[in-house]
Amino acid sequence: MKLNTSALAVLAALPLMSFVASAAPTAEDLQDRVFGSVFYEVYSPDSDKARSAEWQNVDNGNGRGLNIGYRINKEWAIRAEFARQDLDKATVGYDVKGNRAGVDLMYHIDSLPVYVVGGVKNFTTGRSASAANVGIGANFFVLDNLAIFAEANRYQGISQSFADTGLKVGLSYVFGSAPQAAPTPAPQPEAAPAPAPVIGDADQDGVTDDKDQCANTPITDKVDTVGCSIFTETSVRIDLNAQFDNDSSVVKPEYHADIEKLANFLKRFPNTDVEIAGHASNVGKPAYNMALSQRRSDAVADVLVTQYGIDRSRVKAVGYGVTKPRAAGNNAAAHAVNRRIEGHVTASVKEAVTR
Known part of the structure; x- marks a missing residue:
């Protein structure tokens, strides 16, 4: 294919355009705006079209058209195009006229x-056909x-096989105006520093209120760095021992006071349990x-539960028979000692450290 003189004029004009306008708008100025353009085009069909009667022997020519588009963001734009083409015939006869219309992504x-x-x-020039185009x-x-x-x-045929080229020059107008940057606010004079607040110590524990995490600490307690009482943990224990008559399981009245003390201990420390261990001689x-x-x-166990209100689940009654004697020997004194029950409970107590 050959280009006519109009195509050469377009190519010659391209280098000159690089010297136009030194202060172009930025991509940020152009985004989210509509643009329209008009153009003149030099068009060169595939050389096979000039030898094809189906294409009416179309040859080089020109066209005029317009675009309308939208700049989506800094990089991407979309446009619609319509062009009226006027192409020569390779054989003697009239010019071939037609239209080209479609959409582009830029x-x-x-x-x-550059884009x-x-x-x-x-296309309707020569015959109806569709094409995909790519360009710069x-x-x-x-x-x-x-x-x-x-x-x-370059236009590559889809419905028909052909490869055309086109060169355009034109004018493009961007509608609207670039978004204006918000004005920089004038610097405000620095305010005089406020006087430092006076921080008190409401519970008088030596830790100021802004750092005190335990309000109203007793004044007698020693406190840590955040104003909370310091505690020590000690163990407390209570033991129950009761003797029984020979071949008897009746609890003697003199041991009820000790059983009551055990019950009070269990009530004071509700997380504790007790095992009542029974023994025999x-x-x-x-x-x-x-x-x-x-x-x-x-x-x-029944006395603890029925008379002193201890929950049955906290009392375990176990008989050990003669497997755990307290006193050795086979005499009356040893037998009397071994006829017994035992109960032991240990609990932890937290006590505040005083100043």
Whole structure:
């Protein structure tokens, strides 16, 4: 294919455009704005079209058209295009006229005036056909809203096989105005520093109120760095021992006071439990003594539960028979000592450290 003199004039004009307008608007100024353009085009169809009667033997020619588009952001824009084409015939006869219409997606390269373009078009020049186009162009602003642009495209047939080229020059106008930056506020005079507040110590524990995490600490307590009482933890223990008559599981009245003390201890420390361990002397059969020791532990447990209100789940009654004697020997004194129950409870107590 060959270009006519109009195409050469377009190509010659492209280098001159780079010297136009030294103060172009920035990409930020152009985004979110509508633009429109008019252009003149030099168009060169595929050389096969000149030899094809189906294409009416179309040859080089020109066109005129317009675009309307929207700059989506700094990089991307979309536009619609319509062009009226007037192409020569390779054979003798009239010129071939038709239209080209379609849409393009444009990508602007950083801060350069250059963009790349791609889209789809429909042709009625010569015959109806569709094509995909890809090209490159440049905008050269002469005013904030007005630019000269040049663009070259290749059109690759979709519905028919062909490869055309086109060169455009034109004017593009950007509607509206660039967003104005908010004015920088004038610096305000620095306010005089406020006097430092006086911080008190309401509970008089030596820690000021802004750091005190425990208000109303007793004045007698020693406190830590955040005003909370310091505690020490000690262990307390209570023991219960009760003796039984020979072959008896009846709790003697003199041991009720000790059982009450154990009950009060359990109420004071509700997280504690107690095991009542029943024992027997080594007289008679072991199985009988095991059952006897269990009856003795059950008897004391019943007193704790029924008379002093201790929850049954906190009292464990276990009979050990003769397996854990307190006194050795097979005499009356040893037997008397071993006829017993035992109970032991230990709890932890936190006590404040005084000043």
